[in-house]
Amino acid sequence: MKILLLGAGGQVGFELMRALGPLGALSAATRDGTLPGGARCRVADLGAGATALRALLDDAAPDLIVNAAAYTAVDRAEDEAALAQAINAEAVDTLGRWAAAHGAAVIHYSTDYVFGGSGPRPWREDDAPTPHGVYAASKLAGEQALRASGAPHLILRTAWVYAARGRNFLRTMLRLAGERDTLRVVNDQFGTPTPARLIANATAAMLARMTPRGGFAGDAAWGTYHLTASGHTSWHGFAEALLRAAQRAGLIARMPEVLAIATADYPTRAQRPAWSVLDCTRMQDVFALRLPDWQTALDAVIGELAGCGTQR
Numbered sequence: 001m002k003i004l005l006l007g008a009g010g011q012v013g014f015e016l017m018r019a020l021g022p023l024g025a026l027s028a029a030t031r032d033g034t035l036p037g038g039a040r041c042r043v044a045d046l047g048a049g050a051t052a053l054r055a056l057l058d059d060a061a062p063d064l065i066v067n068a069a070a071y072t073a074v075d076r077a078e079d080e081a082a083l084a085q086a087i088n089a090e091a092v093d094t095l096g097r098w099a100a101a102h103g104a105a106v107i108h109y110s111t112d113y114v115f116g117g118s119g120p121r122p123w124r125e126d127d128a129p130t131p132h133g134v135y136a137a138s139k140l141a142g143e144q145a146l147r148a149s150g151a152p153h154l155i156l157r158t159a160w161v162y163a164a165r166g167r168n169f170l171r172t173m174l175r176l177a178g179e180r181d182t183l184r185v186v187n188d189q190f191g192t193p194t195p196a197r198l199i200a201n202a203t204a205a206m207l208a209r210m211t212p213r214g215g216f217a218g219d220a221a222w223g224t225y226h227l228t229a230s231g232h233t234s235w236h237g238f239a240e241a242l243l244r245a246a247q248r249a250g251l252i253a254r255m256p257e258v259l260a261i262a263t264a265d266y267p268t269r270a271q272r273p274a275w276s277v278l279d280c281t282r283m284q285d286v287f288a289l290r291l292p293d294w295q296t297a298l299d300a301v302i303g304e305l306a307g308c309g310t311q312r
Contacts, residue, residue: 004029004062006044006095007069009036011163012109015200016068023207027060031069036165044069046091047083053091057098065095066107066203070139074113075269077135084134089141096149105152105222107203112159112191112276114140122232122279125157125224133270143224155224156203159276160238163196164304173239177252187236187260191276192228193294195301202227206287221286226278229294236260242298249306 001024007013008028014036020026028035029044044056046069057065071077071087092108099106115123116132131137146153162168170193176183210219233241239258246252263272280291292300 001025001064002060002062003027003064003066004042004057004060005066005068006046007067008041009034010068010070011161011166011168011196012199013068014165015163015196016066016203019197019200019204020066020207023204024064027062029056029060046087047071049086050090050094053094054098057095057102061102062104064105064107064207065099067092067095068109070109071135074133074135074272077138078133078269081134081138084138085141088135088138089145092142093145093149096146096151096153099151099153100149105154106146106149107154107156107207108142108146109199110143110155110157110224111136111139112157112278113273114143114157115276116271116273118273118275122277123226123275124279125226125282132273135270147224152219152222154203154206154222156199156227157224157278158194158199158227159278160191160193160228161196161199162193162301164301164308166196169193169235169238170242170298170301173242174246174251177243177246177254177256180256182257182259183239184259184261184266185236185239186263186266187234188262189272189274189276190232190234191273192230192232192278193238193242193298194228195297197301198229198292198297199227202283202289202291205289206283209287225283225286226280227283228278228280228291229297230280230291231293231295232277233294234260238294238298241295242302245299245302246305249302251302251305 009030029042033043077084113136114129
């Protein structure tokens with residue numbers, strides 16, 4: 001199987017490089033053609049238009065396209081709506097149409113942001129999306145375009161992604177803990193912190209359960225799934241948990257005071273979902289996977305950072 005991985009330089013893409021390698025001949029692509037560490041790879045700028053993207057696909061001729069690339073600057077998207085739409089929706093439409101025409105399949109990552117409000121229970125795949133803001137709307141449009149393309153696909157919605165590398169909430173909190181005695185963190189937005197490595201490992205496991213049956217086209221498992229760790233917390237709860245774990249692991253010298261604040265006390269350009277908890281039952285049932293609790297998953301990432309001896 002020939003696999004083309006788009007967005008290989010991001011948090012999830014970096015982990016997918018490792019996880020997908022055993023499943024086929026993997027070809028990686030980033031926006032500037034450079035992988036973490038400096039190695040060269042294919043160039044895939046999803047904002048450059050359909051012609052360039054189709055040329056890449058024609059040259060790579062993949063059996064499977066894994067799209068871990070996205071426009072994720074949630075606040076800046078309010079002022080760059082055309083670019084967010086081009087990357088998160090129009091490029092995904094191109095991927096789906098090419099895959100449908102060439103007998104290929106697509107794995108695409110989406111977001112909890114498609115559910116903009118609050119709810120009494122975790123969001124299920126068939127709940128009606130209610131996106132707030134440009135970023136959320138562009139991600140939903142990408143989902144819709146891929147479904148309409150006719151290509152076999154997996155749309156994997158995830159949330160609160162972090163990792164031992166890259167830009168994310170965990171690394172920001174660790175940096176601020178070394179600079180400040182007090183941190184102010186929102187406590188009225190709820191979701192599930194999910195490591196990029198967990199997303200990559202689950203993706204590979206899902207694929208491994210589908211491919212032995214002789215190809216993708218007739219597999220009934222295609223569709224939309226939610227993929228996060230289990231359980232949920234607030235951003236404030238996540239901050240306290242990760243800082244305590246970091247202190248135990250020797251990553252920070254002291255535990256700062258973490259003050260709980262309301263969303264209204266930390267205004268942002270784009271509205272954040274108040275309730276981002278996703279129900280992952282369908283994915284676990286269909287693929288016989290069990291997802292770890294978010295705190296167990298956090299311990300693994302902290303252990304990775306402690307083992308490396310540095311915050312890369």
